[in-house]
Amino acid sequence: MKTISENRCFGGTQGVYSHSSAACACDMTFGLFLPAEAADGPVPVLWFLSGLTCTHENAMTKAGAQAWAAEQGIALVYPDTSPRGEDVPNDEAYDLGQGAGFYIDATQAPWEKNFKMWTYIADELPALLAENFALDMDRQSITGHSMGGHGALTLAMALPGRFRSVSAFAPIGHPTKSDWGRKQFAAYWGAEENWGPHDATLLMQGAGFDGPILIDTGTDDQFGDLLGTEHFAKAMAEKRQEGHIRLQKGYDHSYFFIATFMEDHVSFHAEALYA
Numbered sequence: 045m046k047t048i049s050e051n052r053c054f055g056g057t058q059g060v061y062s063h064s065s066a067a068c069a070c071d072m073t074f075g076l077f078l079p080a081e082a083a084d085g086p087v088p089v090l091w092f093l094s095g096l097t098c099t100h101e102n103a104m105t106k107a108g109a110q111a112w113a114a115e116q117g118i119a120l121v122y123p124d125t126s127p128r129g130e131d132v133p134n135d136e137a138y139d140l141g142q143g144a145g146f147y148i149d150a151t152q153a154p155w156e157k158n159f160k161m162w163t164y165i166a167d168e169l170p171a172l173l174a175e176n177f178a179l180d181m182d183r184q185s186i187t188g189h190s191m192g193g194h195g196a197l198t199l200a201m202a203l204p205g206r207f208r209s210v211s212a213f214a215p216i217g218h219p220t221k222s223d224w225g226r227k228q229f230a231a232y233w234g235a236e237e238n239w240g241p242h243d244a245t246l247l248m249q250g251a252g253f254d255g256p257i258l259i260d261t262g263t264d265d266q267f268g269d270l271l272g273t274e275h276f277a278k279a280m281a282e283k284r285q286e287g288h289i290r291l292q293k294g295y296d297h298s299y300f301f302i303a304t305f306m307e308d309h310v311s312f313h314a315e316a317l318y319a
Contacts, residue, residue, distance in 0.1 A: 045176060048073065054114035055080040058104065063172060067164040068127035069157050074169065075104040075122035076177065079114045088183035088317040089173070090310065091121045093165070093199075095190030096224075097143045100124045103189065106299040112310035118317065119179055123169060125191065127158040139224065140231055146219075147195030148242050150232035159232060162242075166199060185313040187211040189302055190267070193259075194219055197244035197276075201253050209316035211258040211309045213302045214265055218245040218272030245272060248279035257287030258312045260305045262295030 048060040056079040065072040081087050090113065092103045100122045103109070113120050126132075126145030133154040135141035141155075150159035174181045186207045188196035193215020200210035219225020220243045229239045241247060257280070261273050277289050295301040 045172065053077060054110050056082065056110075056114055058110060060100070060104075065127070065164060065168060067160040067168045070127045070129045070132055072127065072164065072169075073100050073124055075100045075120075076173070077104075077110050077113060077120040078177065079117050079119065081117040082119065082178040086178045086180035087117055087119050089119045089121060089179050089181065089185070090313050090317075091123070091165075091184065091186040091188075091196070093123065093147065093186070093188030093192030093195040094125050095188075095192050096125070096139050098125050098192075099143070102299070103302070106303065107306050108303040109306050109310060112307045116310060116314040116318075118310065118314060119177070121169075121173065123165060126161060132158045140228060144191070144228060146191060146225075146228045146232065146242075147198065148229075148232060148240065151238065152232060152234045155232050161195075162199075165195065166203060183208065183317045185209040185211075185317055187213070187309055187313070188215065189213040190297065191216055191224070193217075194225075194242075194244060197257075198242050198247060200255075201244070201247040201251065202241070204251065204254050207255065208319070209256050209258075209313050210253060211312055212260075213305070213309075214261045214267070214271060214297050215244065215259060215276070216271055217276030219243050220246065221275065222270050222272055224267070224270040245275045245279045248276060248283055248285060252283045252285050253287075255286070256312070256316060257285060258309060259287070259289045260292055260301075260308075261289070262292050262297065262301050264294055265297045267297050
């Protein structure tokens with residue numbers, strides 16, 4: 045593992061690190077905020093999964109989570125959204141290839157060698173973090189934005205017992221019925237019968253989540269028709285799932301929206317992590 049940068053931040057340290065990934069067959073970069081309490085022992089962890097076109101850096105520099113995480117003594121992990129590099133396949137479209145890993149493991153050429161983001165987030169990166177940093181991996185929660193909200197919800201429901209709480213900002217909630225999902229699943233997995241159960245609405249209709257959920261989506265989200273919020277809300281209601289879906293008047297899909305409600309989300313996760 046290589047240290048790219050470390051900066052003092054709200055009494056703790058905001059670091060950026062890279063490492064060779066076996067899952068993605070390339071070097072991967074991630075951000076990690078450690079609060080001051082990490083100097084004395086392991087601290088709980090909140091993952092932030094970013095959306096289309098983003099790197100580890102977008103949420104790290106725009107979401108404003110560090111101030112609230114420092115107050116709560118919580119670490120923040122900012123993974124990248126896909127494998128990257130000259131030898132990694134890509135596409136001209138913004139919503140496929142590098143920057144658009146969709147937090148799944150591809151099985152189709154040319155993506156299958158590198159695009160293993162599910163394995164990377166679920167297995168490889170947690171093991172690396174546990175080995176190298178003062179993190180309490182028995183106390184994890186997860187959040188994300190847009191494509192990252194899809195990743196957060198599907199990981200939380202598919203890995204019962206891993207995360208104490210899950211939240212999302214404008215998540216893609218029903219990708220198998222959206223152009224933000226069907227296009228990528230077809231490219232990465234091929235025929236529809238091969239698609240895995242990586243759809244938050246379908247997972248909610250199944251086992252649901254063994255903890256609380258918080259979702260915020262703006263009423264003026266310019267991508268609202270692609271998110272499937274109504275489908276996920278219906279599935280939550282039918283499942284009688286513990287949680288809240290809030291439609292925030294006038295907010296769009298941007299990081300201004302995320303930053304506005306970040307304190308609520310960090311506080312929500314802190315309650316679960318310290319329960």
